[in-house]
Every structure is written in C-alpha cells, then in structure tokens.
Amino acid sequence: MLFSELILVIMKAVNRQRTISSPYHLIKGKKSGQTIQDIGYFGLYPYFGVLPKLDKKAYDQAVQRLFSEGYLLVNEQVVDLSQKALESDIAASPLNGWKYRGKENLFFNRLSLIVQTFSHTSQQIKIFDPIVSNEDVQSWVKKYLKRIGFRDLAVARAFKEELLITLTETEISETHKMIVMERLTGSGLSGLTWRQIADSKNLSLLDVQLMAVEALHGWMAAIERSKPPLLIGLMDGIIQQSSLTETAQRTEKLFGQGFSLEQIASLRQLKTSTIEDHFVELAMNDPHFNYMPFINPTLYKAIIAEGRRQETKRLREIKEHLPEASYFQIRLALAIRGKQG
Amino acid sequence: MNLEKLLQSTYGFSSFRPGQREIIERVLAGEDVIALLPTGMGKSICYQLPAKVLPDSVLIVSPLLSLMQDQVAQLKKMGEKSVVAINSFLKPEDKEKIWNTLSSYKFIFISPEMLVQPFVKRKLGQIRISLLVADEAHCISQWGFDFRPDYLRISEILPALNFPQVLALTATATDKVTEEIKKYLGLKEPYVYTHPMDRKNIVYDIKKFEDGRDKVEFIKEFVRKFNGPGIIYAGTRKKSQELSVLLTEQGISAAFYHGGMEHQDRIFVQQQFQNGELQWICSTNAFGMGVHIPNIRHVIHFQLPTSIEGYVQEVGRAGRDGQPSLATLLYAQGDEVLLESLVMDDLPNEHEIKAVNRHGVGATHLIDQGIVRETAFRVISYWMTQLPIEGVISQIELLRSGKRLQVSKIRELIGLEGCLRSYIIQCFDQQLNDKPDNCCANDRINYDVFEAFSYSKEKQFSLEWQDRLGAILPI
Numbered sequence: 001m002l003f004s005e006l007i008l009v010i011m012k013a014v015n016r017q018r019t020i021s022s023p024y025h026l027i028k029g030k031k032s033g034q035t036i037q038d039i040g041y042f043g044l045y046p047y048f049g050v051l052p053k054l055d056k057k058a059y060d061q062a063v064q065r066l067f068s069e070g071y072l073l074v075n076e077q078v079v080d081l082s083q084k085a086l087e088s089d090i091a092a093s094p095l096n097g098w099k100y101r102g103k104e105n106l107f108f109n110r111l112s113l114i115v116q117t118f119s120h121t122s123q124q125i126k127i128f129d130p131i132v133s134n135e136d137v138q139s140w141v142k143k144y145l146k147r148i149g150f151r152d153l154a155v156a157r158a159f160k161e162e163l164l165i166t167l168t169e170t171e172i173s174e175t176h177k178m179i180v181m182e183r184l185t186g187s188g189l190s191g192l193t194w195r196q197i198a199d200s201k202n203l204s205l206l207d208v209q210l211m212a213v214e215a216l217h218g219w220m221a222a223i224e225r226s227k228p229p230l231l232i233g234l235m236d237g238i239i240q241q242s243s244l245t246e247t248a249q250r251t252e253k254l255f256g257q258g259f260s261l262e263q264i265a266s267l268r269q270l271k272t273s274t275i276e277d278h279f280v281e282l283a284m285n286d287p288h289f290n291y292m293p294f295i296n297p298t299l300y301k302a303i304i305a306e307g308r309r310q311e312t313k314r315l316r317e318i319k320e321h322l323p324e325a326s327y328f329q330i331r332l333a334l335a336i337r338g339k340q341g
Numbered sequence: 342m343n344l345e346k347l348l349q350s351t352y353g354f355s356s357f358r359p360g361q362r363e364i365i366e367r368v369l370a371g372e373d374v375i376a377l378l379p380t381g382m383g384k385s386i387c388y389q390l391p392a393k394v395l396p397d398s399v400l401i402v403s404p405l406l407s408l409m410q411d412q413v414a415q416l417k418k419m420g421e422k423s424v425v426a427i428n429s430f431l432k433p434e435d436k437e438k439i440w441n442t443l444s445s446y447k448f449i450f451i452s453p454e455m456l457v458q459p460f461v462k463r464k465l466g467q468i469r470i471s472l473l474v475a476d477e478a479h480c481i482s483q484w485g486f487d488f489r490p491d492y493l494r495i496s497e498i499l500p501a502l503n504f505p506q507v508l509a510l511t512a513t514a515t516d517k518v519t520e521e522i523k524k525y526l527g528l529k530e531p532y533v534y535t536h537p538m539d540r541k542n543i544v545y546d547i548k549k550f551e552d553g554r555d556k557v558e559f560i561k562e563f564v565r566k567f568n569g570p571g572i573i574y575a576g577t578r579k580k581s582q583e584l585s586v587l588l589t590e591q592g593i594s595a596a597f598y599h600g601g602m603e604h605q606d607r608i609f610v611q612q613q614f615q616n617g618e619l620q621w622i623c624s625t626n627a628f629g630m631g632v633h634i635p636n637i638r639h640v641i642h643f644q645l646p647t648s649i650e651g652y653v654q655e656v657g658r659a660g661r662d663g664q665p666s667l668a669t670l671l672y673a674q675g676d677e678v679l680l681e682s683l684v685m686d687d688l689p690n691e692h693e694i695k696a697v698n699r700h701g702v703g704a705t706h707l708i709d710q711g712i713v714r715e716t717a718f719r720v721i722s723y724w725m726t727q728l729p730i731e732g733v734i735s736q737i738e739l740l741r742s743g744k745r746l747q748v749s750k751i752r753e754l755i756g757l758e759g760c761l762r763s764y765i766i767q768c769f770d771q772q773l774n775d776k777p778d779n780c781c782a783n784d785r786i787n788y789d790v791f792e793a794f795s796y797s798k799e800k801q802f803s804l805e806w807q808d809r810l811g812a813i814l815p816i
C-alpha cells in the first residue's frame with residue numbers, strides 16, 4: 001500500500017465525518033480520546049500508529065497531492081472523496097497497528113542483530129560493530145543466541161531456513177519482502193537507508209517506510225501462525241496482552257478498586273477529561289462495560305436513537321438535540337454502540 | 342613493568358605509536374599530563390592502558406554524547422565489560438543500579454552537565470578514582486573553536502574528588518589553549534606532550550572560483566578524475582543531499598550523511614563507507630566522530646570551514662594509513678563574507694543577553710519560545726552564574742573578537758601566497774620542519790600520486806530478496 005492509499009483508505013472509512021487531519025493522528029498513533037474512540041467507531045484498528053514518526057509537513061504534502069490529483073474534493077466543511085478515489089482499487093493490507101503497537105521495530109531490531117551475528121560468526125568473524133546500539137536489545141539478543149546455541153552452524157542454517165519459509169508464506173509483494181531484506185546487514189554488506197531503497201524503487205520515503213511496516217506485520221502474523229521453533233522466540237514480549245493503552249489500564253484498575261472518575265483524576269494528577277478518554281477506550285474494548293455509573297438508561301437510549309436518526313457520529317449534532325447529555329456521555333454511548341454495530 | 346607486553350596482550354599491537362609511550366609512562370608515574378595528539382593517533386589508549394595497572398576507577402569526562410557512545414562501544418568491542426556511561430539519556434531504572442555499583446566499574450564515562458549535579462558529585466566523592474581524564478580538553482577554552490561552558494565546571498568537582506590525578510587529552514590546542522587547560526583544571530606542573538601537528542602525507546590544495554556554481558562543476562570533474570574513498574564536507578544538510586544526488590547521477594557511488602537522518606540510517610551509511618560499498622560521503626560536520634577508516638584519500642571542503650582548528654580536525658580524517666591524501670578547499674568570491682556572518686550569528690546577541698538577564702538563568706522557556714537559541718542560552722547562563730551582567734557582556738565581546746580572529750585566519754589562509762602547510766602549523770604555535778615534496782597548492786602539487794578514477798566493479802545485486810538473504814547468510 002502506498003502512503004497516499006493509506007490516507008484514502010482512512011478517509012473512506014470515516015465517511016465524511018472527520019477532518020483531513022484525523023488520518024494524521026491515527027497514523028501517528030496519538031493516544032487522545034478522539035483518536036482511540038474513532039478506531040472503534042470506524043474500524044480503523046489496522047492503521048493505528050503505523051508511522052509514529054510521521055512528519056506533519058510530509059503528511060500535508062501527500063494530502064495536497066491527493067487534492068491536486070483529484071482524489072479529494074473540498075466541500076464546505078468536510079472533505080469529500082471523488083469518484084476516482086472511491087473506485088480506486090487498493091490492495092488488502094496486512095497492517096495490524098492496533099495489535100502490534102510499533103513493536104515491529106523491536107522485532108526487527110532483534111532480527112537485524114541476530115542475522116548480523118550469524119552472518120559474521122558463520123564466516124568465522126568474531127568482532128564486528130553491532131548494527132543495533134540499543135543495550136536492551138543487545139542483551140536480549142545475547143541471551144537468545146546463547147539459548148539456541150548459535151555457534152552451531154546447523155542452528156544458523158535452521159534459522160535461515162525459517163526466515164525463508166515464513167517470509168515466503170507471508171502474503172505480500174516481492175517488493176515488500178525485498179525492502180525488509182535491504183534493511184538487514186551482514187558481513188561486508190550493509191543495510192540500505194530509506195532514501196537509497198526509495199530511490200532504487202522509484203517510490204517515496206513514506207511509501208517504502210509504510211511498506212516495511214506492512215511487510216513486518218504480515219511476517220509477524222505468519223510467524224505467530226506457524227510457530228517455527230527458532231523465530232517464534234523473537235515474538236517474546238511483542239504481542240500486547242491487553243489491547244488497552246497502558247494509561248487506560250491504570251485507570252481501569254483504580255476504577256475496579258472503587259474510586260470514582262473524579263477521584264482517579266486527582267489521584268493520578270490528570271485532567272478529568274483525560275480520565276474520561278480512558279473510560280471511552282474501556283467502553284470500546286470491553287464487551288461487558290457497564291455504562292450505568294455514568295449515564296442513566298433513558299439517556300443512553302436517547303443518545304443512541306439520536307445518532308441513528310441523524311446517521312452521524314458527530315458529537316455536536318447529537319448534543320444540539322440532546323442538550324442534557326454531556327459530551328462525555330455521548331462519546332461513551334457511541335463507543336458502546338460502535339462496538340456492537 | 343613491560344608496557345609493550347601489556348599493549349600486545351590487551352590490544353594485539355606490537356608497538357606504540359609516537360607519543361603514547363611517553364604519555365602512559367608519565368601517567369603511571371602519577372603525574373598530571375596534558376597530551377596533544379592529532380586525531381587518529383590513538384588517544385584513548387593513553388588512559389585505557391594505564392587503567393589496566395591503576396588500582397581504582399578511571400573517570401572520563403566527555404563533552405560529546407556521540408563521542409562517549411563511540412568510546413564505550415569501542416571498549417566493549419574489545420571485550421571490556423566494566424564500562425558505564427552516565428549521561429542525561431540514562432533511564433531511571435538503570436541509574437539506580439549504576440549508583441549502587443559505581444565503584445565496581447573500571448571505566449566511568451560522564452558528561453560535564455551530569456558531573457556537577459550535587460547528587461552525582463556526592464556519589465563520585467564516595468568512590469575511589471585513580472585518574473580523571475578530560476577528553477577533548479580544548480572544549481574548556483573559550484578561545485577554542487569548540488567552547489562548551491559546561492566543561493569549565495570540571496574544576497568545580499575536583500575538590501569533591503580530592504584532587505585526583507588528571508590526564509587532559511586533545512587533538513588541537515594552541516599555547517593559549519594549553520595554558521587555559523592548566524588553569525581551569527588546576528594543574529600545577531603538568532607534563533605536556535605535544536605531538537607535531539603536521540601530517541606529512543596530507544597535501545593541502547585550494548581551488549578558487551569566481552562563481553559558487555563553478556564549485557559544483559569542479560566536484561563533478563574531480564570525482565571522475567580520482568578514486569575515493571573521500572568525504573565532501575558540504576556545509577549544510579541540504580547541500581549534502583544535493584551533492585550526493587549529483588554524484589550518483591554521474592554513476593559514482595555516494596550517499597549523504599547528516600544529523601537530520603534517523604539513527605539507523607546514519608549507521609548504515611557509516612558501515613557502507615567502512616565496507617567500501619560507497620566511494621564518497623557528502624556530509625555536514627556531523628560525520629567523522631567515531632569513524633575509523635584508515636584509507637580515506639580525499640577530504641573536500643565545499644564551504645569554508647569556520648576555524649583552522651576545525652579544518653585541521655576534519656582534514657585529519659584522511660590518510661590515517663600514512664598513504665598520500667589530498668585535502669581540497671573550495672573557495673568562491675564572497676565566501677568569506679558569508680562565513681563571517683555565519684560565525685557571528687552563532688554568538689549570543691544583545692537581545693538574548695537582555696532576555697536571559699531579565700528572566701534568570703532558569704528560564705529555559707525562552708528557548709522553547711524561540712526567544713533565545715539553545716547554545717546562546719547555555720553560554721549566557723553559564724557566565725551569569727560567574728559574573729555580574731557587565732562582566733557577561735564584556736565576556737561575550739571577548740568571544741566575539743575571538744571568533745573574528747578565527748575567521749580572519751581562514752581569510753588569511755585563502756589569500757596566502759606562501760606555504761599553506763607552514764601557515765596551518767603556525768596557527769598551532771609550531772614550526773614546520775621537513776617540508777614534504779608534495780606539499781600544497783602554492784608549491785605545485787603532484788596529483789599523480791593519487792589513484793586515478795576507475796569505474797569500480799560495484800557489486801551487482803539481483804532484485805530477488807532470497808538472493809540478498811543468501812548473500813547476508815552464505816551458509
């Protein structure tokens with residue numbers, strides 16, 4: 001998937017109900033209530049945080065190009081997709097941002113250092129400059145290599161074989177696979193910079209960076225499926241146990257201990273609105289979330305009905321007709337419904 | 342003790358490079374030492390080897406984070422495990438562990454700003470330190486091209502450490518700077534080792550143009566005339582990218598390198614260059630630290646350097662293997678005017694001094710708000726803790742005239758009709774002995790000694806990922 005296609009896919013999903021900056025926050029993985037909530041409303045799980053270092057300028061340029069090429073149309077307050085955009089055929093993507101949460105970098109750093117080590121040791125070279133300078137990764141890899149008995153050439157061969165098999169199984173293009181390979185380093189053969197990879201394939205920086213994330217998400221899923229004995233070890237600590245953000249987990253714990261929303265806010269020295277965001281996130285993720293402490297059932301039903309009637313997820317429009325409901329209550333109710341629908 | 346034997350068993354080298362033995366002997370004799378060794382002459386061995394003999398920890402104050410990281414990496418690469426680096430990037434959970442086991446480390450690297458924190462000072466006061474190493478000691482001098490106010494604070498910690506033995510290391514220092522190192526580190530009668538600054542195998546060339554655009558044409562021709570490896574110091578990030586594209590279009594393998602790239606990409610470029618996968622690096626002055634490539638044949642300065650010291654340091658990355666190397670400085674009319682304003686813009690201006698004076702030295706929001714630049718803020722706030730406001734202003738005036746002097750030296754170098762080498766050496770208060778045959782632009786350069794250009798047989802990569810994996814893991 002190209003970067004411009006990523007923007008289009010997201011804009012299609014939010015269906016004219018969000019501004020053009022919402023894909024930006026989603027792609028960057030912003031942990032605000034709005035972004036987290038939209039993920040549930042519009043089913044944007046795959047795209048969450050896939051390019052956390054995305055530069056606003058680069059994003060704006062890509063958006064401008066979509067306008068000038070006639071994919072996006074300005075229509076009063078909302079951004080419309082043109083027929084051309086709606087009909088564009090965008091290949092299915094293995095992206096799974098909500099699940100992997102940027103941990104693909106950890107996976108790939110481990111892999112890079114292991115491959116670099118095998119490349120050297122299997123050619124009897126004992127000293128080299130590690131390609132990954134992060135000490136946590138270094139010590140993890142040291143332990144891992146010791147555990148699998150890396151000096152045994154048969155182990156190195158088995159590792160390579162697992163790489164070949166799992167990556168072959170992964171359903172992504174050959175270009176995707178090559179990009180990942182080009183980021184690996186061996187003895188006398190260094191990894192390539194994003195710029196070098198992009199230029200050689202006539203793609204943009206963002207395109208190849210996004211494709212690398214796609215490739216890794218697809219590859220990691222393939223490894224989780226087939227569980228090859230050596231590679232599965234690299235998934236250690238990669239798969240998020242809870243799909244909640246860490247901060248929302250803390251709020252959930254305190255709430256479970258009987259603290260009220262306001263008490264949690266003062267305990268954690270956070271704004272009430274932040275804690276409200278956490279509850280919206282909880283509501284989205286927990287099928288048994290109980291809204292009763294926050295909304296009475298009559299109001300809950302009224303909000304849902306109003307949302308249905310107006311066919312909208314725009315908070316302001318609902319609020320206009322239901323002034324007695326707070327924004328928090330509307331968001332909470334929609335989060336629960338979004339999940340069910 | 343047999344130092345050669347120790348050298349052999351620790352590093353696998355059979356003999357010392359010039360200067361190392363003298364410095365190490367004095368250090369082991371318990372003297373304070375100031376050592377001026379050109380880059381690439383093995384400065385770090387001067388404290389690493391004594392550490393094998395000295396009973397307690399060696400504390401190395403290192404002003405540059407990247408330099409610190411590189412030295413730690415080098416030590417670890419040699420199998421040294423007892424190393425710790427203390428800087429502001431430490432994670433809280435690691436800090437705790439480090440403080441509790443501090444005395445167990447042989448090598449403790451620390452940044453100057455960490456050094457003076459009261460807690461750190463106390464912790465360091467509790468352990469035994471055999472030797473304090475001030476690396477890049479010229480940073481202590483306000484006259485130096487690399488002045489770092491924080492570095493002056495080393496003197497504040499000496500009493501807390503009970504005045505340990507000191508080794509000050511630097512690659513570049515004039516007599517004036519040496520005097521300042523002595524003064525600020527409180528060294529009464531140090532042994533001063535001065536290595537001749539002159540690198541005989543480096544030939545100094547200057548090319549002058551009327552128009553800046555002619556420089557680009559020159560580079561185009563140059564890279565098809567000579568083989569690398571070479572570094573082109575481009576001046577700005579943008580220029581480094583442009584030049585790299587220019588070279589690539591010529592079919593020359595080149596990449597750019599600057600501080601705006603992500604960390605992993607920078608490592609890739611370094612390794613490609615180290616492996617000979619690249620002929621040319623087009624970079625800002627960010628490239629060089631921690632680069633250990635002996636056979637760099639060319640260093641080209643696309644823009645005027647900001648000081649002779651900086652120039653010599655960058656040029657010094659060439660020819661570490663002793664083979665002939667060429668330093669080419671490109672100049673176009675008007676460059677010196679640009680240089681002057683560039684250098685002067687770096688200094689804190691009146692407006693910034695007033696702002697810090699009004700809001701106090703803790704007012705870092707001035708940086709965030711873009712009212713005072715970060716470096717300017719550091720310089721002003723340091724002096725404000727030392728002097729009344731009038732003193733700060735005159736101090737910065739002094740800095741200004743120092744900078745002006747640096748620029749005028751560069752200007753003089755450009756306009757010189759005599760020997761460039763001899764002029765450069767004199768800037769370090771040394772005299773030129775044994776002028777080499779192939780010397781400098783003003784003395785007819787014999788270019789035949791530099792390897793002529795040939796299309797290198799670049800490794801041809803197929804487009805299949807399986808083949809690349811096979812090349813990385815040929816097993």
